[in-house]
Amino acid sequence: MQEESASASARPLDPGSPLTRDTECSGDGRGRAAVDFPVAVVLPAGGSGERMGLPTPKQFCKILNRPLISYTIQAFERLSWIGTIVVVVAKENHDLMLNIVRKFHHTKVKVVHGATSRHRSIFNGLQAFSNNTDDSLTPKPKVVIIHDAVRPFVEEDLLLKITLAAKEEGASGAIRPLVSTVIATTLEGYLNHSLERAKYRASEMPQGFLYDIIFQAYQRCSEYDFDFGTECLHLALQYCGTNAKLIEGPPTLWKVTYKRDLAAAEAIIKETLSASACVITEAAAEAVELAGTLQKNLATQGMVNGSNVSGVLEMVQHFENTSHARLHPVVVVWVKLNTTKRSFDTQKTDELTTFMRLASEVKQANVQLYGIQIDHTKVSELWERSAARLADVTVALIRDRNPALIGQLLQA
């Protein structure tokens, strides 16, 4: 899925130290060196999400227990060369937004109230910056990036191109090829003519502007523009004579618009995350061979050998202490090797109860604990089949992150 890799966070956990990485702080490559001027972001998030057919505005819909807008904020926040992120929300969502900022430890966000149209809301966002460096407002940036709260997969590379082009040319915007032919219709609902696809592009987000240009454009634009305009690039052209530089972005820029887009976004996030999970096997000699097989099948997973239920507890506490599960659920799969002939006896049932209780406790800390037991056998055909099934089930658990299956002890 090369064209859709969500962010640099797709890199695997280092098997040697699975607890030290923050999976979403891995951006910030060449940006720091290239951008030596202040950059800020305005994120209009006032939409009502009526196209979704859902009661919750789409930017607040949750994916893996985290609102979409938090993913988008994080895409900017992880970049050290980006400063304040002004999030513009409807007044009634102000508290909801502050809670999100608190819960997911967003540190660069300033929440501002929106207005009756998208353009008015963006202008409100821009006014949060001050021309006067003395007062308590955030100082105005050189370049401001305007983005949609519902495009969570924006990458550093594109943000950098947009930012540098805005600095050079005054304005810049992401574009994509048209997916459908665009046609002009008659008033009666008949085809008038169709546009030649090659000459047109879809205008997407992010867009970048010299702060002074876009601010001036909004100061000069008409009430009609404020209420019915859709395109910031158009305002910069019409009111400041700035022809935006257009930059082709990847398909992951798409806007989460319909309910199905939430499923698509969830799939991308899960695929990205599936490279980071923790598999714990027992210490017994037979487990070493097992771990080897598993490691081969799950090339990118973190592995820890030598733990029983109490070891699992330790691991989970470590995750809690390091806030590793703050942004995403951490998946821990405990592989239990049964060496006695009968899989289930009274002692094991007690262990199962302990395991289920532990799983239900750590769920609060955003850790998803699953178990798989595998019966040891010397019949190599049976053993290989079990090991293959172990790998299948492990992969499925890690990929699906299904909360309803937390605490289950599955059979390989």
Add this chain to the structure above:
Amino acid sequence: MQEESASASARPLDPGSPLTRDTECSGDGRGRAAVDFPVAVVLPAGGSGERMGLPTPKQFCKILNRPLISYTIQAFERLSWIGTIVVVVAKENHDLMLNIVRKFHHTKVKVVHGATSRHRSIFNGLQAFSNNTDDSLTPKPKVVIIHDAVRPFVEEDLLLKITLAAKEEGASGAIRPLVSTVIATTLEGYLNHSLERAKYRASEMPQGFLYDIIFQAYQRCSEYDFDFGTECLHLALQYCGTNAKLIEGPPTLWKVTYKRDLAAAEAIIKETLSASACVITEAAAEAVELAGTLQKNLATQGMVNGSNVSGVLEMVQHFENTSHARLHPVVVVWVKLNTTKRSFDTQKTDELTTFMRLASEVKQANVQLYGIQIDHTKVSELWERSAARLADVTVALIRDRNPALIGQLLQA
């Protein structure tokens, strides 16, 4: 998810006779009465899927073990007023396509070879119909619908509107509002101007034509049109002077283009299917109460009470005999009530082995068998918690249809 309900197949299984419905033959409402002339379909499916970044062309990518194109074919095939469906595929996919037709029992499909461009492929498809009623070719229809193989969720209502408008006006096409602003670019990659969104629409599929009009348009059109044109409506306008009637379609018309769209399509199909599954509980007195609770939580599921493992086997054989699982995996959840104090004893372990073996056998017949055991207790608080968990796990199993978890006996 009103705007995305995939088809009329979302109706629940009748709890009284869960084996009698073909979940995809429920279209065919008012169409039969309104269409008294022959209608055929051309489905160009020659694309290489390069935009997906996948080795398999997207129309052949599988969702729940069934290629996307089979869903699209079925969307037409279930309607009695639609005749032949000409599927145009690249020569190298000819056998693959025939296998799909055989495996999923498609009865109206005629496979034709494609050519070097989309328009040439569609023309090949149209030529499969004969003007001469004497020869062995399919007689030409009055109206032909052209659709994309990768838009599986087209509904009868829209097909009917498209067909009737094509009959009246000569041509018709589905449209959608533009999601992004469309802009014209300069040769140097700068913004030239942006289009006023309200005046334009995205042209989508299906489109309908009087057969004679679209055939004539293709006979008259230029080599340039054949190689670079994208729009059949445009050809009908330019070469036959027919202004197509435009009809707004639902968002489910969207074209599966990127890998993320496959995830979205899968989510829609799973949500539609989740209304049909079979939950089997045991005969014991305590199970009656349990079944009641479950029924309340899973309002739309088929329920059968009074079965042990052998009852599950009978049920599955019934599904096989009725070809119920031909188009979609059928989910069977066996709810096992443990009334003895210890959940696991030797006898139960044998039962588990039998269950897992059965699950692995019926998987071949596209039946997904899962088990959930629930320990009976007279402590009402514990029992309620278990019953709630039973409902959660059941819903998750039915919704996810995860093949890796087949044969697992989960704990409620």
